[in-house]
Amino acid sequence: MTISLYDATIPTYLQITNACLAQLEKAQAWCTETNTAEQDIVQSRIIEDMYPLAYQIKSVHTHSVGALEGLKQGVFSPNMDEAPGDLAGLKSKLQAAVDYLQNVDKDELNGRVGAPMRFEFKDYNLPFTAETFLFSFSQPNFYFHATTAYDLLRAKGVPVGKLDFLGALQIQQ
Structure with a gap:
């Protein structure tokens, strides 16, 4: 059986993005229940030199939606806009x-x-095909940022676990 580019990307992008959304719902409820300032969560970092939760969530968007938009244009550059606060x-x-x-x-x-795809950032330029860009660059980045967001929430005390990270599994029906 052959698997399509769509089938190898979109269902898991949706699964994990929805899971991240549910984790943020839990974080918001937890902040209210514990009287924790949202900024303590939104700006949390595991270590000083890393980007905060807000950037991690923005990057989940960037490496799914931004990557797919980049495929249409044949070029992807990271989104350097400020994350929601x-x-x-x-x-x-x-x-x-x-x-x-x-x-x-x-x-x-x-x-x-098979379409040509290019990553550009400042003077940095990497050639890909559409599928090698998604599979070797954007999907790993997508999962890195989703995992880091989960880890930040968990480290702050938000009651999330592995099933919260996985979200709705794509079970056979």
Whole structure:
């Protein structure tokens, strides 16, 4: 059986993005229950020189929606816009990603297989094909940032566990 580019990306992008959204819902409720300032969560870092939770969530969007938009243009550059500064804004960013991902045209995405793709940042330039860009660059980044966001929430005390990270599994029906 052959698996399509769409099938290898979109379902898991949706699974994990929805899971991140649910984790932020739990974080928001936890902040209210524990009288914790949202900024303590949104700006949390594991170590001083890393980006905060807000950036991690923004990057989940960037390495799903941004990557797919980059495929259409044949070039991807990282989004350097400032991340939303509160949980509501971060949830909105993830909801926008879910809405986008639910409407990706399967044939259009599958039609990009083999198409040239380029990563550009400042003077840095890497050539890919659409699929090697997604599988070796954007998907690993997507999972890195989703995992880091989960780890930050967990480290702050938000009651999330492995099933919260996994979200709704794609079980056979």
